[in-house]
Amino acid sequence: MDPAFGDALVRLLPNLKRFGLSLSRRGDIADDLVQITVEKAILNHAGFDGSSRLEPWLFRIMRNAWIDMIRRTRTQGQQVDVFEIPESLPTDSSAQIEARLMLQSVQEAMTTLPDEQREILHLVCIEDMSYAEAAEILGIPKGTVMSRLSRARLALSEKLGIK
Amino acid sequence: MQIDDDILMALADGELAPDLADKVAHAVAGDPELQQRLERFTRTRDLLAGLAKAAPSPGIDPALVARIRAASAPAESAPTESTPAARIPTDSTPTDSAALQVAPDTTVTATPTPTPANLNRAPLAAIAAAFALAIVGFGWYGMNMDPTPAGPGATVSAALDSVSSGAGAQLDAGQELTIIASYRNGAGELCREYEIFGGDLIPELRVACHEGAAGWNTRFSLTTGAPGSAYQPASGEDEALDSFLSRSGAMAPMTLEEEAAALSALADGGGRG
Structure with a gap:
């Protein structure tokens, strides 16, 4: 390799x-998914087309591993946040505190959206995937990526009160 | 010019071709309502990007980094088949050891760090087992995908009618069955993926779909072990299963609630829902 x-x-x-973490919302399972993805990537590295970006290839492997996992086990348990937003410090300005609260609301709103x-x-x-890359990862047409993504963005902005 | 939400979003995401982007941006500039709609897409993107920036990088297992480094090191310095077997926790099954020894390139190589604790975790065992399946060479046979009806037998059918995913059932002659998942295929039929093993049976992974009055019909089967052996967890490494599922238009697995509803609809006489 x-x-x-x-x-x-x-x-x-x-x-x-x-x-x-975004897929499973569980730290232990996220670690397993990373490990599985790495093992598969190492095993199948010859199948990676070096002219394209590695990220979509890896995300697709991980997503397939996740689908495979939920097909077999219905893992539910303590769900964790995808991002651990640092606590506010006493020295923070009110603008910093506000920004942090906003991030927390974004985080919370994300967890209430459909998977x-x-x-x-x-x-x-x-992760900054292009629409074409997202289509490749999810195995859906680009048009579906756009309609699903715009619905998701509107749902998120609704939850955050962005008019 | 008709500007819908998808176009506005593509503008916010920089996904429009330059000439179209210019036209849309021009239209937006002169229209406060479009500006407001665009704002929802730019704001959500900025906020999500901010989320990733504000949060510390998630913790990464150093053993995993070492594993990658070992696998990608130049050949002469790469560890050969050395100590991995000795590092496998004692409670590992033979399947695990077999999997970890498949090839020098895929061994969990000797690293200066302790054996990762998660070697014991079930999903990892599952992939290990999958490698074993792929490489140790439990043959597959009998990929039964011809359309002639092949009923799975009365006791199996009864189990398929009632047992929920994740649960098992005892059949005759020491045979057992475990339901893995339920889903609908592209034709809207209720299908169930299950493993059957025990007794003198060759363990098999199967998918059966319900054809209304004709009952259950086995659509896919794949042997997963030697006769009489315990069930060996297969995995998505089984490209045959993956490709069968995708060709038959399989939807995502049902939740337990959806499954219960679908099974009770079957009992009421409807094969489709």
Whole structure:
């Protein structure tokens, strides 16, 4: 395996963990998903087309692993937040506190969205996947990505009171 | 020019072709209502991007980094088949060891860090088992996908009628069945994925779909172990199953509630819902 492939894989581990958390909302399962994804990536690295970006390829592997997991086990338990927003400090300005509260509301609003919407928001708005890349990861047409994503964005803005 | 939400969103996301983006931006500039609609897309994107920036990077297992480094090291310095078997926790099943020894390239190689605790976790065991399936070579046979009706038998049918996913049922002659998941296929039929094993049976992973009055029909089967052996958890590594599921238009697995409703609809005489 090419060392550059290994470097890229290591660099993307936090992204994989975040996506795993977004899918499963459980830290232990996210860790398992990352591990499974890494093992599959190492095993199948020859199948990766070096001319495209590694992220969509890895996200797709992880998403398939997740679907496979929920097909077999109905894992439910303590759900965790995808992002741990740091606590406000006593020295924070009111603007900083407000910004933090807003992030917390975004986080909370995300958890109330249907899985399908949370997933696509995560891929495009947090992981910066293009519409075409998201379509490839999710195995759906680009038009479906756009309609699903716009519904998700409108639902999120509704929950956050953005008019 | 008709500007819908998808176009506005694509503008906010920089996904429009430059000439179209110019036209849309121009239209938005002269229309406060469009500006307000656009704002919802730019704001949600900014907020979500902010979420990722504000949060610390999630914790990564150093053993995993070491694993990647070992796998991607130049060949001469790559650890060969060395100590992995010795590092496997003692409660590992033979399947685990077999999986971890499949090839030097896929071994959990010797790293200076302790054995990752999550080697014991079930999902990992599942993928290990999957590698074992793929490589140790439990043969597959009898991929039964021809359309001639093949009923699974009365006791199995009764179990398919009633047992919920994740639960098992005892059949005749020491055989057992575990339901994995239920879903509807592209034709709207209720299908159930299950494993059957025990007794002198060759363990099999099967999918049966309910055809109304004709009852259950086995649509897919795949052997997953040696005769008489315990059920070996298969996994999505089974490309045959994946491809069967996608070709038959399988929807996502049902929740337990959806499944209960679908099974009770069957009992009421309707095969479709």
